[in-house]
Amino acid sequence: MFTAVKSVHFVGICGTAMASAAAALMEKGVKVTGSDANVYPPMSTFLAQKGIEVMLGYGEQNLAHKPDLVVIGNAISRGNPEAEAVLEKRLRYCSLPELLKYFFIQGRRSLVITGTHGKTTTTSLLAWVFEHNGLNPSFLIGGIPNNFNQGARFTDSEWFIIEGDEYDTAFFDKRSKFMHYLPEVAVINNLEFDHADIFENLAAIQTAFRRFINLIPRNGLLLANNEDANLAPLLQNLPCPLKRFGLGADAALQAFNLRFGPTACEFEIPSFKFHLNLVGEYNVRNALAVIGVAKHCGLSNKQIQAAFDTFKGVRRRLEVRGIAGGVTVVDDFGHHPTAIRETLKALKIKYPQQRIWAVFEPRSNTTRRNVFQTELPLAFADADAVVIAEVARLEQVPPHERLNPKQLMDDLVALGKPAAYLPDVDTIVQHLVKNAEPGDVVCIFSNGGFGGIHGKLLDQLQRR
Incomplete structure (x- = not known):
């Protein structure tokens, strides 16, 4: 074909x-x-x-x-x-998932990373573990891992490592993308409500994941986050083997003795200590999933750690875009309240003495809507100041469904958080140039280009 x-x-x-x-x-x-x-x-x-x-x-x-x-x-x-x-x-x-299934995945050993959060980092880390140990995997990742400088590669090896998205496939195929990926081994990192434009509620997302689990063969493996309440109901009477991972003692693959530093973290599993050049508790869970898959596929703890030592992260995941006028500008893809919260927690560890600004563009199909209107203020708990932009592509969302950025600003102020609602990029840049001080960190949250705000801000900070 x-x-x-x-x-x-x-x-x-x-x-x-x-x-x-x-x-x-x-x-x-x-x-x-x-x-x-x-x-x-x-x-x-x-x-x-x-x-x-x-x-x-x-x-x-x-x-x-x-x-x-x-x-x-x-x-x-x-x-x-x-x-x-x-x-x-x-x-x-x-569709793209069909192209992958029929042209590249069939006949290979497919390792699929799914979940609401952490897919890109986890898939990138797993691909690097396999690459570092000479397994030359094919991979497809919804971002650019710094170790590869490309998000996809197709090789002649038996391994295909892929980020499995629950979003729908195409206008002519409303199944989740991951239904096309023929999983032998699958990870479900976590499960939350997202993609409000295609899923009616959490139950609809759980149904999609149930259908995905049903594709895993008897000689395969499902690795599941043991501490996710929304995932727990899906882990009964499974057609495939299950291994639970997490930080609690009842997980089959448990991380303990966690230690966090400004640029790295350490944790142990029985008989081995791992070191990871990423920050935040959520990255410990991402790494645990990778360890579970890699060990199942025959790699040793030492082989996994050797790859961890040289992992360089992923673009747009806590990526420092530059420092100008003493202000550090960070780019992050986070657009779900949980992702924003966990990223800001990690920034607090990385920059413990510095003032952290969060600049948020409501751009995803879910955050443009008022689904998370009450959750979003709490997501910014670890920011010292917040700037909210106008809802992207506002005209595409009916008024009664839209996120209200001004209400979000008012709710943040009520929580004692300095906040501003500034609709356009140029106004935001002017606000930050006027108010950000040397030593501050500005983290820009958007899953799009955000009008080139990173470059504009760095340029203006340099000039002031």
Whole structure:
């Protein structure tokens, strides 16, 4: 099937997974093109470095070269002119998860990392453990691990390590993406309500994960967070072996004697002490999941630790973008209250004496809505000051469903937290340049480009 495809066009190529898969296909000798309406770093830079042509905007003309296959991203909906042209011309098309399943995963040993939080870091760490120990894995990660400088690679090895997202596959396939990934070993890090645009409630997400668990074979393994109350009901009468991990004594794989420093943490499992160059308790859990998978697949504690020693983290996960005027600017992908809370906790460990600013863009399909209106103020507990931007793509969310940023600001102030609601990037930058002092840390939370705020802020801080 794959040999007949010589050219592939990606509609929505600047999604992190789409761009990474496109680059990996190009390395295999396939002619790759793509289109997108939102072209911004890091994926735009990444694609340019790979020599992949990105057509700005969507339209029938982008298909004039008649590609053998069109991959339609999950952000594309009916009414998109390019998607409509694909249907009208009866071109061969598929989703990205289908492309992966039939062209790359089938016949391999698939290790799938799932959960509401920590997927990208955990998948990146697992891929590096396998790589460092000479196993040359294929991988697909929804971000860019610094050890690889790319989010996807397809090799001839038997191992395929993949980040398994519960979000839907495409407008023509409403199943969760991870239903296509043929798991032999699967991790569920945690389970919370998210993706309010496609899941009605927590029960709907639990149903999706139940269906995923049902794909794990009898000779496979499910590694599950033992301390997640929302996950617990799913772990009864399973069709596959189960191993629970966590910090409590009743976990089969338990971490204890945790110690946290500003740039690293240490923890023990029975008979071995691990050291990890990441901060925060949530990264201990991520590492535990990796240890569980790696040991199941035949690696020793020493082999795992050797890889931990050289792991360099992931872009946009507590990534320091620069220091200017004495102010450290940090970029983080966090957009769920739990992720924001845990990231700020980690920053408090990393910068214990410094004032921490949190700048939040409500951009994800869930945080643009008022689903987390009451949870969000508490998520910023470890920030010393908060700035909230306007809800992204406001017109797409009905008024009665929208997050109210001004209410969020008022709730933060009521909790004694200095907070400002500043709708646009330039106003936010002016506010920070005026008020941030040398030694402060500004952490910018967004799962998009946020109008290039990182570069603008660093530039203005440098000039003041």
